[in-house]
Amino acid sequence: MTLTAATRAEQRETSLAHVKAAGWGKGLGTLARITRLTLRHPWQASAAVLATLVAATLQLVIPRLLGRAVDEAQGILSANADSAVAAQHALLITAATLLAVSVLRGLFTMAQNYYGDSVGHHLGYELRLATYEKLQRLSFSFHDKVHTGDLITLGILDIEGVRMFFNTGLVRMVLLTVLIGFGAILLISTDPLLGLLSLSFVPFVAWRSSVTQLLLRSTWLELQERLAVLTRVMDENLGGIRVVRAFAAQAFELSKFDRISEGALNLAHERVLIRVRNTSAMNFSFFAAMGLVLWVGGGRVAAGTMTVGTLASFLTFMTILQMPVRQLGLMVNSFARASTCGRRLFELLDQEITIADKPGAKPLELRDGVLAFEGVGFTYPGAEKPALVGIDFTARPGQTIGIVGPPGSGKSTIAHLIPRFYDVSAGRITIDGQDIRDVTLQSLRRAVGVVQQDAFLFTTSIENNVAYGDPWAEEQRIARAAESAQLHDYIVGLPTGYGTIVGERGASLSGGQRQRLTIARSLILRHAILVFDDSTAAVDAGTEQRIRAAIRAHAAERATLIISHRLSSLMHADEILFIEDGRIVERGTHAELLAADGRYRALHDLQLPPVEDALQGAAE
Numbered sequence: 001m002t003l004t005a006a007t008r009a010e011q012r013e014t015s016l017a018h019v020k021a022a023g024w025g026k027g028l029g030t031l032a033r034i035t036r037l038t039l040r041h042p043w044q045a046s047a048a049v050l051a052t053l054v055a056a057t058l059q060l061v062i063p064r065l066l067g068r069a070v071d072e073a074q075g076i077l078s079a080n081a082d083s084a085v086a087a088q089h090a091l092l093i094t095a096a097t098l099l100a101v102s103v104l105r106g107l108f109t110m111a112q113n114y115y116g117d118s119v120g121h122h123l124g125y126e127l128r129l130a131t132y133e134k135l136q137r138l139s140f141s142f143h144d145k146v147h148t149g150d151l152i153t154l155g156i157l158d159i160e161g162v163r164m165f166f167n168t169g170l171v172r173m174v175l176l177t178v179l180i181g182f183g184a185i186l187l188i189s190t191d192p193l194l195g196l197l198s199l200s201f202v203p204f205v206a207w208r209s210s211v212t213q214l215l216l217r218s219t220w221l222e223l224q225e226r227l228a229v230l231t232r233v234m235d236e237n238l239g240g241i242r243v244v245r246a247f248a249a250q251a252f253e254l255s256k257f258d259r260i261s262e263g264a265l266n267l268a269h270e271r272v273l274i275r276v277r278n279t280s281a282m283n284f285s286f287f288a289a290m291g292l293v294l295w296v297g298g299g300r301v302a303a304g305t306m307t308v309g310t311l312a313s314f315l316t317f318m319t320i321l322q323m324p325v326r327q328l329g330l331m332v333n334s335f336a337r338a339s340t341c342g343r344r345l346f347e348l349l350d351q352e353i354t355i356a357d358k359p360g361a362k363p364l365e366l367r368d369g370v371l372a373f374e375g376v377g378f379t380y381p382g383a384e385k386p387a388l389v390g391i392d393f394t395a396r397p398g399q400t401i402g403i404v405g406p407p408g409s410g411k412s413t414i415a416h417l418i419p420r421f422y423d424v425s426a427g428r429i430t431i432d433g434q435d436i437r438d439v440t441l442q443s444l445r446r447a448v449g450v451v452q453q454d455a456f457l458f459t460t461s462i463e464n465n466v467a468y469g470d471p472w473a474e475e476q477r478i479a480r481a482a483e484s485a486q487l488h489d490y491i492v493g494l495p496t497g498y499g500t501i502v503g504e505r506g507a508s509l510s511g512g513q514r515q516r517l518t519i520a521r522s523l524i525l526r527h528a529i530l531v532f533d534d535s536t537a538a539v540d541a542g543t544e545q546r547i548r549a550a551i552r553a554h555a556a557e558r559a560t561l562i563i564s565h566r567l568s569s570l571m572h573a574d575e576i577l578f579i580e581d582g583r584i585v586e587r588g589t590h591a592e593l594l595a596a597d598g599r600y601r602a603l604h605d606l607q608l609p610p611v612e613d614a615l616q617g618a619a620e
């Protein structure tokens with residue numbers, strides 16, 4: 001799924017024409033699925049619908065009672081003293097009934113809102129959890145394609161669109177059907193002409209309010225898009241604040257922000273205009289209809305063919321009906337929004353998880369921890385050229401394999417295949433003879449530790465960052481891992497030591513300190529196989545040597561892979577693989593590769609002039 005493109009395309013799917021073009025069938029399928037999800041809460045959903053039915057019926061009774069009250073009041077005025085008492089009594093009963101019906105209607109409307117919202121909130125909670133869980137399990141090939149921002153939008157705005165559907169779409173539909181449907185029957189059966197005149201504003205207001213809401217929705221989506229760009233610009237500006245200041249680019253950044261901000265302002269202005277224009281048109285049609293009813297009805301009252309009370313009940317009914325009819329647009333909007341948001345959300349929830357446990361997969365049985373690549377080939381999904389071809393090597397416990405090669409040659413790809421971030425396209429990878437695709441992911445990832453190029457840290461204490469893989473690790477273990485990563489002395493020198501909170505993504509630490517913290521995070525877990533993917537690039541040579549010595553002490557019982565651009569990081573390895581264009585083009589020990597006088601030798605002479613080499617050798 002290319003969500004970025006889909007998002008852009010679907011965000012325009014908002015005007016009436018688009019809703020039609022999108023195909024009612026698919027849209028209805030999505031709405032049916034949302035409805036099925038809401039039915040997982042049958043009690044609350046039934047209570048909401050029942051309360052709506054009762055509230056709407058009671059609302060229909062109010063104009064009748066009011067009309068009767070008016071007739072009774074008129075009766076008091078025109079009656080003699082005796083019958084006036086009886087008429088007053090009747091008016092009191094009608095007034096009390098009216099009050100009771102109004103209070104009951106209020107209570108049932110409260111219940112309708114409470115249960116309607118409750119179903120929506122439960123659904124929102126479930127969908128948020130399901131989405132987050134899915135995102136945790138989806139393979140990297142999915143995350144490579146989809147922009148993180150789009151996933152966040154999906155997790156917030158789209159779930160909101162689906163969540164609101166029950167109350168603002170379905171429940172409102174029940175309310176409007178009862179009010180308009182039964183109301184029309186009541187009015188027309190009382191007086192066909194006056195009934196039709198009373199309802200004459202309904203089609204126009206329903207049409208205008210639906211079109212307005214769809215227009216507002218399309219501009220709302222555009223506004224969201226512009227605000228998202230504003231957020232991105234601000235985020236980038238703050239993230240790259242040092243670059244901006246260094247290039248004295250504040251004025252440029254400000255004008256960029258101002259331009260997008262102005263676009264958002266214009267759109268907001270457009271929205272206000274749409275709303276104001278349509279509200280005026282709807283008000284006009286309503287009052288025109290009311291004028292007609294007063295004119296025709298007034299004539300009938302004057303001719304004595306209709307009571308004042310009946311005319312009053314027509315006018316009251318029109319007033320009551322006005323608001324729900326205007327809300328028809330909100331209902332149509334809710335249907336359109338739920339259908340778009342739901343389709344996007346379900347597309348994500350239905351994504352196939354390509355990297356998953358095979359049915360009946362067993363945990364990895366670790367005996368020695370021998371890692372073997374057997375003729376491994378790999379092509380990234382959608383890529384034309386393979387990233388790796390025919391990779392063969394074996395790493396035994398206590399052994400170190402060094403991997404070196406030019407940028408983009410496929411070194412990190414080798415690291416990503418071992419914990420199954422991706423599955424091989426050819427050949428196989430085994431640990432102690434077991435194909436890693438046949439064992440459970442959990443057991444595999446417990447056995448393999450990858451210290452990644454990108455030293456990502458969480459905004460929490462240093463202690464929590466080191467113990468991320470094992471939150472129950474004791475203090476000594478945490479300190480020992482930090483010591484091996486040559487970070488302990490620095491940490492204890494901090495005023496709050498291991499409790500120091502690292503800033504956003506570790507911003508308060510230097511690049512080298514961040515890398516050493518991620519090394520400590522991996523060392524604490526005692527993986528059977530450890531992979532360092534260029535993870536000491538930001539560490540000075542002296543510190544790196546000390547880390548290497550400490551790792552070697554740990555590595556006595558594990559297989560280690562070191563990927564690096566810096567030869568000094570891997571020249572001590574038992575076997576060094578020189579990768580180019582995804583193939584091993586040279587292999588051997590440091591001495592063998594120097595003697596071969598090939599690419600490795602050329603890189604060596606470039607990086608380590610003879611004097612430094614001698615010093616390195618002495619330090620080993």
Ligand SMILES: Nc1ncnc2c1ncn2[C@@H]1O[C@H](COP(=O)(O)OP(=O)(O)OP(=O)(O)O)[C@@H](O)[C@H]1O
Binds near residue numbers: 144387407410412
């Ligand atoms: N997620 C991805 N999707 C598609 N192609 C990718 C992806 N990641 C890497 N590649 C491509 O695969 C090839 C190998 O990339 P890889 O990251 O393994 O190289 P590398 O040797 O580790 O590079 P460097 O030394 O710069 O880190 C490159 O051509 C790269 O563009």
